Amino acid sequence: MSTNPLSSVIAPPALVQRLPAVDTKAIQALDSAHFLHPFTDFKDLAGHGSRVITRGEGIYIWDSEGAKILDAMSGLWCVNVGYGRKELADAAHRQMMTLPYYNSFFQTTNVPAVQLAAKLAKLAPKVGERSFQHVFYSSSGSESNDSNVRMVRRYWDLLGQPQRKVIISRINAYHGSTMAGASLGGMSGMHAQGDLPIPNITHIEQPYFFENALPGESVHDFGVRAAGWLEAKILEIGADKVAAFIAEPIQGAGGVIIPPATYWPEIQRIVDKYGILLISDEVICAFGRLGAWFAYEKFGYKPDLVTFAKGVTSGYIPLGGVLVGDRVAKVLIEKGGEFNHGYTYSGHPVACAVALANLEIMEREQLPQRVRDDIGPYLAQRFVEIGQHPLVGAAETCGFTAGLVLVKNKQRLERFAENLSVGMICRGHCFSNGLIMRAVGDRMIIAPPLTMTHAQIDEMVALITRCLDLTYQEVKKNGWLA
Template sequence: MTHQPNSIEARDIAYHLHSYTDQRKHEAQGPLVIERGEGIHVFDNSGKRYIEGMAGLWSVAVGFGEKRLVEAATAQMEKLPYYHTFTHKSHTPSIELAEKLIGMAPLPMSKVYFTNSGSEANDTAIKMIRYRSNALGKPEKKKIISRIKGYHGVTLASASLTGLPNNHRSFDLPMDGVLHTTCPHHRGFAKAGEDERAFSARCAEDLEALILSEGPDTIAAFFAEPVMGAGGVIVPPDGYWDAIQPILKKYDILFVADEVICGFGRTGNMFGTETYNLEPDMMTLSKQLSSSYMPISALMVNERVYAPIADESHRIGVFGHGYTGSGHPVAAAVALENLKIIEERDLVGNARALAPHFQARLKALESHDLAVEARGIGLIGALELKNPDPQAPVGALGGTVNAAMHQRGLISRNMGDAMAFCPPLIVTESQIDEIFDIAAAALDAVAGEKVAA
């Protein structure tokens, strides 16, 4: 008889394959099992409390344990637990959420298409872009440009957009037709003596050179986050978007703004598109759309994108694309209630009001012996570390500091050697102080251990 594991941790090791995890290390180390959440805190199965300094995965805007979202899900589950949006069918929650999002859009949008994750939204955008090019009689106009260190998801197509090596290694990615241009990280990629505006101009020159080398008639779209998230919370340098957007217009290239992390208040405005005066043709949304209480995402498209797609679907007789859970009624109902809470409690205003304090506390850590750069906007930021050991692999110091924060009751995330901070939008000033007090103590502890060693 096969021995059955007893503890929840052992059962996880026995049966569960994890995302973004060294699977063999996990077999030895095991999981942190989170049992419940309340406000900005989560609790593990031993009762230990942690500040969720990453809002889960950049996403729990209204905090954990929000009863209104539980009640919205319960009410919709009792009324209509599931229905689809295929073949001329619909239901009230998806209709109302689409209407709400079009009304919230920072610039005119025509239609909303619902998906289940940010990856799916970006993947669907790629399919729509291809479909549209064929509809316009431009079958050669299919290539897509994204950026080194950009993050757009993990499906075959969206992971190809993602400009991070570990999302490509051993997956045989990126796929053909996806190109990457310069990462807009000034400290990391600027030349000696190149200020931010000069660097931004060079980023634009690099983009235009790539377009010209490939052939403008072959480039369909440019994907970009207003602020890069998983690539290290990279804030665009001065003048960047003013330099980039005219090039896209010059060569008739669609602009897809990936608002999966930035959307619904994170940068101090409802959308990162507003923060940086962007003019996208398509916007992908997820995470804070439902505070991740339910899986849901959305792709908004303007009329320039929609009209050729509609015409092509009429010519063929169908738009042959869809997901079982697109616009799921329970997820849509939860998202609607979540957006009501964000608006009623002015959580975007809270992010804007607390941003100076959050960024000041983050900036203060930049002077630490283990730090090299603090960067951020609104209620999102990162502290990049420098390992005193030049031979140490990238991420070694970040992992050590992350563990020290965890031990002290703060959940962060190291992206290589950059420590990310992205608390729920309900965070208070005193809680921000607690977050960065813990971060400072963890840095001091790790620095002390290295000196002792």
């Protein structure tokens, strides 16, 4: 299965060649004058200008200067089927010419939204007694997690337990950047702006073995201990006040933090013991990223709500939502009356049509199975080799995500001082050498398109190794190695 699954659906080169040339400096000037970018130091960006990305094909993007770049982050964890898939553009065009938009308020619906909800219900596997037959739509993961807060609290209100409002999350988690999403997330930089988190949201430590394990502690024992932080927090707050626990199967934006195998079974035991709801935020992890349609299936736990976005359309158009488990849906439907929550673009027909076409591609090309059986194991094999680099303290993968830790001393696993920004130095070398690899502190991470071949993985690993070499030379020259 190492052959490239992309076929004639890639946009033809002739079409790309007809695109007008881009005046980089003019676009950068307009960008600086008018576009406030997300998660950006505006003043800093104005000083050097944005890199202007003009097109994409397969696993590659090109900037306005003609530089070809291997996109090892699949956009922002989302271009699962790769760039240039003509079928997705065609699906959007057909739907725009048929019904470009109508709302889902006032007891109306549209065909793609209904078909996609049914498709997602079919793809979401039943785990134990829990299944997913209902979908609530949004336009992003952030909005979806806002919806989770509303649904969770409404659920407990309807069951006569309105005091159950507290939602527990994890430090260094990412659940979006809206007021509720950023509050659910555990990013201190986000909490420092906007008086966050909002009330009744609290956090426990993340299951990051490299950083939080005790001396001599096994991975197995650490996983159990890390899950125990949830039980301790529940007892601290009072079980009768806790509504839900929300977590990513693996923490993506936090640095591809992969919990030990013992973590999720113990989390499931704890939420069952205290009767709280479990929210699986799979905005990054669903739709083949970890080698399964949904990550809860891979790890074997039983969520009540599943957040999705990104990979459902491979990022070609905004769409998000929540898979609502039967026990929550039954209460909302049978006891709830009108649910006073929703969005203008809930169930947008064009977005849903693109999602259906995207899922069809993923099924036809068996991308989740391909990640599980072929390219995921091959990436893991190659990352073992990367782990031998003198600058790398740990290298690990899960499905088609991977992370490595930069260290100043490999034998003692001693970290660099945070103010040295060694991760950003490495990221700079990546950008200068045709590779997009993300830095989260001193942790370098990737999440490539699921369509990569073995040869392209080899190409990516060679680029990563070169950038690690360049970073090593720079930090050695600066006298930062121990």
